[in-house]
Amino acid sequence: MKLIDLPNLSTKRIKALSESGINSILDLLNFFPRRYLDRSTVLSIRDVKGQGEEVTVVGRVKKILQQGYGRKKRLEVIIQDDTASLKGVWFKGGHYIKKQFSEGQMVAFFGTAKKYGRYISIAHPEVNKIGDQSDIADFSRIVPIYPGNKALSKTHTTSKLIHRWQKIVLKHEKPPEFLPDTVRKDYDLPLRHKAYRMIHLPESDSEYKKAFQRFKFEELFLFELSVAKTKNSIIEKHQGPLFEDLGNYTQRFFNQHLPFELTDGQKSSLSDIKKDVRSGKQMNRLIQGDVGSGKTIVAIGAVLMALDNGFQAAFMAPTEILAEQHYHTLSTFLEPLDINIRLLVGNQKNSLRTDILTDIAGGNAQVVVGTHAVIQDEVTFNKLGLAVIDEQHRFGVKQRAEILQKGSHPHVLVMSATPIPRSLAMTIYSDLDISVIKGLPGGRKPVKTAVRPQKKHDEIYNFVEQELEDGGQAYVVYPLVEESEKVDLKDATAGYKKLKKRFSGYNVGLLHGQMSSEDKEAVMQQFIANEIQVLVSTTVIEVGVDVPNASIMIVEHAERFGLSQLHQLRGRIGRGQRQSYCVLIHGQKVSKEGRFRLKKMVQTNDGFEIAEADLELRGPGDFLGTKQSGLPEFKVADIIEDQWILEQAKTEAWRLINSDPDLQNNENQELREVFIPYYKEKSRFYGMG
Template sequence: MTFESMHRVECVNFQSKRSNTNKIATVEEELSKSVRYIKGVGERLALVLARKQIISIRDALFNFPRSYEDRRKLYQVREAKLADYACVIGKIQRAFPVSFTRSKKQGFEVVLEDLSEPFRLFRLKWFHKPYLANRLEKGHLVIASGAITRFGAQLQMAHPEMEILGRVDDVDTSVSAGIVPVYSQTEGLYQKTIRKIENEVARNYAQLLEDPVPDLLRHKHELPTLSQAVKALHCPDLEIDWDELIEGRSPAHRRLIYGEFFLFSCVLAMNRRDFVQKPGISFPKPKRLWDIFAENLSFKFTKAQKRVVQEILEAMQAPKVMFRLVQGDVGSGKTAVAAAAALVALEAGYQVAMMAPTEVLVDQHIEKFRQWFKATGIYCLKLTGSMSASEVQQVLKTLAHESSVMIFGTQAIFEERVKFKKLGLVIMDEQHRFGVRQRASLIEKAEAPDVLVMTATPIPRSLALTLYGDLDISVIDELPPGRKPIETKVFTDSKREQMLRAVRAQLVKGRQAYVVFPLIEESEKLALKSIQEMMPKLMKEFEGFRLEQLHGRLAPDEKSRIIEEFRQGKIQVLISTTVIEVGVDVQNACVMIVENAERFGLSQLHQLRGRVGRGGSESFCFLMASHLGSPEIVKRLRSMEKTQDGFKLSEVDLEMRGPGEFLGTKQSGVPEFQLARLPKDLDWLKLARSDAFELIEEDPELKGHLKLKAELTRRFQTYHPS
């Protein structure tokens, strides 16, 4: 989503009947009121709710339950029996800390007695936090839910969900019966309190919610209204399908998931319509420069590369702006495709700007392009933050006066002082690391340049539709011939010597290796290996070979020197952080070691693995895990062993970690959906996207959809991927 589109949504000029406008304004005023207007919420409770970002009545309405408990059948202690799931109500007879001999852990137990037959007992066990036993009072009524198992002759629950209702005489148990929503808690806010607040809000305010989704679309997909859906999640009907409810597939869930996707897709559709409708540059097909480029290449394009270049050429020849994403696996040749696209603009007398997130990557690109563009007469310049003032001035002068220039840079290109004489194409490498406003600020430096975006690793289709939903997408789905699979193996510290023997065997043959750490210096907060801590040990492990460090704290000149010496073979082992994740291309390097591999995402591990295997020789990726302590870690690392396919790995990574963590939440640009989950809800995303794009095509100014206009405007301040 570009800045222009966001600004457009923010500044939508509502031209409609005064009565409708006043109605929307009045409703919005009511829903924007402080939670202090909710019955039972005083100043102290309002402060506690604020810690959960619940400040207004609207916030409370959209604070949905994280799960539910089925208390339609509430068992007394005397009625308890073996079950995968049950809810038991009883009175605390005693609570006490315990030590477990076998595991040597400490926990606590709670003994419940039956309300009418106190000699009937039931045990609750926790294998941690023994201090919690002191917070439980004898005589209080509790409801425990979970699996009922047998321990010896006794029935018990281990780590149940437990709700303390209070003293028996003060509790109306009917309030805690039925299907009960369970909310995320914070200190000072307990289930019975927040449940009471949410019940009050849903019953008194949900009906005020205006539904931005047009009735026609709701009926088409058989969805309830927004107010019905919100109320249903807070106050579920006793006859609801239990499986659908707990799996997030109830009609209410479907309506809210569709709504989240629909609103976001509307903004993408508006953005795309704004952008592609602008008259663009109709570039002629290049002849001379493409011929020279082909002669300078040391390889031939794959069929997939040729297909994508043709797609780009057709888009650049069209008399409207190109807005295209190119993605492919590590090593698929995206950079060479970008070079071919650049020559289309350069031969026509236009300038090209290529942005990358790091100076290491900028240097890598400019070196490649200068080699490929030999004898073309094209200027290849760079602009980064580490350059001297005189160097910068010379570059700025060239950009302002020379045509057929290609500039490579980091965020320095965004600066206001950078002026282009004739910018025709913008290429963005690793685009998701740039905010959308930065992207827009570069595009605004010219009348209507074409835009080409490249991603470092494959992005799952579901995520591409959200993050890049306003772009056309080209996929390079083929690797160059002769690429050998990279042998990937997971090791723990107990097998470290076995791994080192394999690495030393490659070094003796004259090959080179990377060792990647998550940290530069040792951290008191994180139990992770660091470069500084491990360097003395590595010097002993690789005695006889030259080692050097490469990380973000080094001066740019020092980084360039180290990379160049590694490329020349003067350094055998490069000890680095993930600064080498992209941009370092040394064909003689055949070993990648990743320390604390369990702390990296699959896509990042795959990207690191892609630094080796570029020279045609046998290559290795060794993933050193400090532990394999969870099923998620095992699944992630074993996936690296099983497949070299970045597209498959990206789907697994997205499913395991979610969109924000997949790309890095702060910089990802992906919206934070409340209920929608990718890739699980991909079908709903496709439906909502199709509906939104069709609606915006028919009614671009939303003159016939006032409620939708109002909601997009209201959400602008907090609902945008920047």
């Protein structure tokens, strides 16, 4: 059967369907309802309570009235059954709707019932004309409501018409099953063709819910199968550099030069890395930890393992300011070991750049720290054995794949200081093994957080002055407004001028994204050296700046920030021995979500708890920021609500790939036919293949 075989399908409607992603019969079957109206029980009007419940009632039209005047004119249609009367009310379009009714006519109303005065009313009810009892039976069922858009509306392609088409298709078509029988039976999933009927022609709410569960599993299973296939066919088979020796660099650093005791999380992560780099296979590991949990020391441990075995290491960061911070951190920690570390960023002078590139190609540069400049074509490594990528979510899957071309399958260590909820980690980081560093290094005190209105500025500044007198330093951060750096800069500059006057006895600095790399570096170095006591900044200090003496973070218009961003900003303080304080200042009007975010920041310092709350508020796409993050787009499944299905799908996908990696077994042939084109498409889009 083809789309053109359907009745009432004009050329304009074919175009409207195509604009809605429907170009075949299978596309139509996969055009799922967005919600359902449960009209399966027709109530006597007397039994309707009028407390906001959705009801279906049937009665004869008793009166048709037009009430009120001008814009407030409304249509009222009173219907009556053997028990009582009920009123349908239309506040718009009454003149046209009135023509549908005649007194004595039998009609059915469906909608939300509310009691007003002595009457129970339904505003703008759905109306069906009833001819006989069979019409009542047809009306009183679960009705699917399909997504609408301009193209469908313009061509009068109604939900009712789409439902009619689905009925016709399901009489003639029986889509084949491709889930393995054992998987389907283990999770009690209906056969595919039955699931389509249960979605489009449900006889109960449990039917369509069960069908949706099947299609969610199917979608997540195919995705997890593609991830498992990628890892099995590429990553698992790639021979990674063998780091057998924990030699001079590693032993000297951890035994003689590390100025603190490693936490259990750091030790566990280093143990995972050591196991990976000795396996003979390419390491692809994510180190997840909260702000200040000590991921950099773990990365340094991995770098030293590479150097001990004669390999170079690359250390990538998403921004120049973060790359420069890492360069200084590594240089400080590794200075006693006499290791050659080079910084490669975009705006360096040609002579310096040439010198660095020569050093990298010749192997003299043992560690290369930089931005995405590290993976440009002109950069040639002598013997790259390890790539460390910081703040992975700011790169993109394809950029992560590019680093693999810079050496003979170098080990990859990904770090993220943005806690990712488990449901997201299972999708965007499915091809990575994950180590989590929980807790803070010894001696760190949790940051105390408070929320204050703008009228408390004087009180807040007095508190800041006390901290400055006691030797502390402060950040004052202004938000991005509509992603406009110009507006942002204006706000920060105005704040800078005001604060210079208020804290005239101290040095106040300004940092923003439009400054040159050299100027930003100079300001940060002054702040680190305590030559600047108050740093007024835009969000460029969100990640990567480590100033142990900074003890106060003031965020202006905090209600404009996302939860994870607020947590990242708070993570810039509390990195030393001092008690630190974060003050979130809000404007006069704060939304319900804004109030929730501010309250959550006061309640907890746990980045993973904050990330879960932020994910629920914003959804996966906004949480990660861009589609470049590698987040798959699912049509039916929701990775927040359906995490349990995701875990089932992942378990079964890996089980299948381990037993039949190329899906050659007879029982997997139908799955293979569906999976191969799916895998090719996903591999191109997500850079998995």
